[in-house]
Amino acid sequence: MSNPMSGGGMAGWSMLRSMRSSDEVSAHRLKRGTARRIVAFAGPYRRDIVVFLITVVIAAIIGVATPVLAGKVINAITRGGAEAGATVVRLALVIAALAVADALFSLAQRWYSARIGEGIILDLRTRVYDHVQRMPLQFFTRTQTGALVSRLNNDVMGAQRAFTSTLSGVVSNVIQLVLTAGVMFTLSWQITTLSLVLLPIFIIPARRV
Numbered sequence: 001m002s003n004p005m006s007g008g009g010m011a012g013w014s015m016l017r018s019m020r021s022s023d024e025v026s027a028h029r030l031k032r033g034t035a036r037r038i039v040a041f042a043g044p045y046r047r048d049i050v051v052f053l054i055t056v057v058i059a060a061i062i063g064v065a066t067p068v069l070a071g072k073v074i075n076a077i078t079r080g081g082a083e084a085g086a087t088v089v090r091l092a093l094v095i096a097a098l099a100v101a102d103a104l105f106s107l108a109q110r111w112y113s114a115r116i117g118e119g120i121i122l123d124l125r126t127r128v129y130d131h132v133q134r135m136p137l138q139f140f141t142r143t144q145t146g147a148l149v150s151r152l153n154n155d156v157m158g159a160q161r162a163f164t165s166t167l168s169g170v171v172s173n174v175i176q177l178v179l180t181a182g183v184m185f186t187l188s189w190q191i192t193t194l195s196l197v198l199l200p201i202f203i204i205p206a207r208r209v
Contacts, residue, residue: 041123045116049167052112055105056168060175062102068183069095109168117164121157 042049069091076087132148184192 041120041127042116044123045119048112048116048119052109052116052168053171055109055112056171057175059102059105059109060172061179062098062105064176064179064183066095066098066102069098113164113168117161 073088073091073095076084076091181192184195
């Protein structure tokens, strides 16, 4: 008579092995050659990536321009005068137009991000699936299930995020940093220089937390 616990124990052991293998694959760092091959999958989406980056840059510029215009509105109200009302209305209309433009560019950015990301996911998973289908039987007896599932899910999703979230975040942050620094130096280079000198005092303790 077979022991019912033996089947459950073997299944549990296989699950643990698959989970351990999946964790090992997830923690594995991609080599440079692998990264270059992943970048090659973005080739068919070059135009979409260019448009996507343009929307990211424009959205970053609008994000910096809006506070500057708001500051001019406050200055116009503070100074007063006969033309203060007209200036405030004019600047308010510009800010409203920028808000509408920002919403439109954000919508376009999300659309292109989804288009590029889902397209890369489809191409990568199709290529991986076709490659797995051509592997010999020994490959499936030697490779853990968790490793295959991780390749089809985690690694592919990581490559997709690299071309959407990570790329847009890096470009947007760099543009906003450069423009903000330029505006700050234009307004007061003394205060900006002092802020940059004091910045490491706040960054170093935050990195240790």
